[in-house]
Amino acid sequence: MTEVKLSREQREQGTHFAPKYDSQGLLTTVVVDSTSREVLVVAFMNAEALRLTRQTGKVHFWSRSRQKLWMKGETSGHVLLMEEMLVDCDQDALVIRATPKGPTCHTGVPSCFYRSVDPEMEDSVALVKVKT
Amino acid sequence: MTEVKLSREQREQGTHFAPKYDSQGLLTTVVVDSTSREVLVVAFMNAEALRLTRQTGKVHFWSRSRQKLWMKGETSGHVLLMEEMLVDCDQDALVIRATPKGPTCHTGVPSCFYRSVDPEMEDSVALVKVKT
Numbered sequence: 210m211t212e213v214k215l216s217r218e219q220r221e222q223g224t225h226f227a228p229k230y231d232s233q234g235l236l237t238t239v240v241v242d243s244t245s246r247e248v249l250v251v252a253f254m255n256a257e258a259l260r261l262t263r264q265t266g267k268v269h270f271w272s273r274s275r276q277k278l279w280m281k282g283e284t285s286g287h288v289l290l291m292e293e294m295l296v297d298c299d300q301d302a303l304v305i306r307a308t309p310k311g312p313t314c315h316t317g318v319p320s321c322f323y324r325s326v327d328p329e330m331e332d333s334v335a336l337v338k339v340k341t
Numbered sequence: 342m343t344e345v346k347l348s349r350e351q352r353e354q355g356t357h358f359a360p361k362y363d364s365q366g367l368l369t370t371v372v373v374d375s376t377s378r379e380v381l382v383v384a385f386m387n388a389e390a391l392r393l394t395r396q397t398g399k400v401h402f403w404s405r406s407r408q409k410l411w412m413k414g415e416t417s418g419h420v421l422l423m424e425e426m427l428v429d430c431d432q433d434a435l436v437i438r439a440t441p442k443g444p445t446c447h448t449g450v451p452s453c454f455y456r457s458v459d460p461e462m463e464d465s466v467a468l469v470k471v472k473t
Binding site for chain 1: 358363380395396398405428446447453458461464465467
């Protein structure tokens with residue numbers, strides 16, 4: 210893909226959207242519920258997933274484990290309808306505010322972040338389910 | 342680092358915290374403001390950054406660009422005090438709810454996500470500053 214050369218000032222303060230992909234061509238993407246603001250899922254986009262998300266308004270990702278492009282909800286129907294896309298200062302991460310059409314996590318709960326980590330407990334018993 | 346072997350059921354539903362680091366030994370970490378729930382910053386932790394965060398309650402990261410461990414706020418004083426840590430279904434990403442002691446972004450604003458992307462505009466003029 211073509212990398213756009215911007216000064217630090219332009220990258221951080223300008224109007225030019227120039228995503229900075231990592232060495233594997235990926236951008237970290239955080240999807241939050243546009244109403245509750247809870248984090249629903251964290252995943253990765255390549256340039257094509259970003260293009261399709263902008264074009265269709267439905268969130269697409271690149272699956273690192275399956276090495277393929279996927280639209281979230283393509284089999285379950287639980288798509289994420291994009292309301293707003295935000296980019297961070299150095300343009301290597303995105304936040305997408307979306308309306309979820311059903312539970313986002315494949316386990317059937319609204320958010321993938323349904324367990325808290327007790328920092329003081331041993332790893333084997335550190336996780337506790339929380340309401341999401 | 343030692344990878345703990347868990348079944349899919351144990352990994353997704355159990356109490357065992359067994360972070361799944363990527364090929365570079367990193368976990369994606371999203372820090373949200375514990376009060377407003379806004380996303381403040383997205384960065385990466387290695388095992389040592391995670392250990393220090395759990396031990397001290399102050400958020401530590403691994404900087405991919407500088408290839409070094411850093412405590413957020415170590416020079417600015419704008420540390421992130423951890424209130425709660427959440428892990429996702431497959432344990433390869435964390436959400437940390439924190440109280441920020443000052444602006445989180447190095448540009449001086451509360452959140453690194455201070456610009457929205459207009460999906461229909463050309464890249465060169467797609468970014469608009471938003472209130473964070």
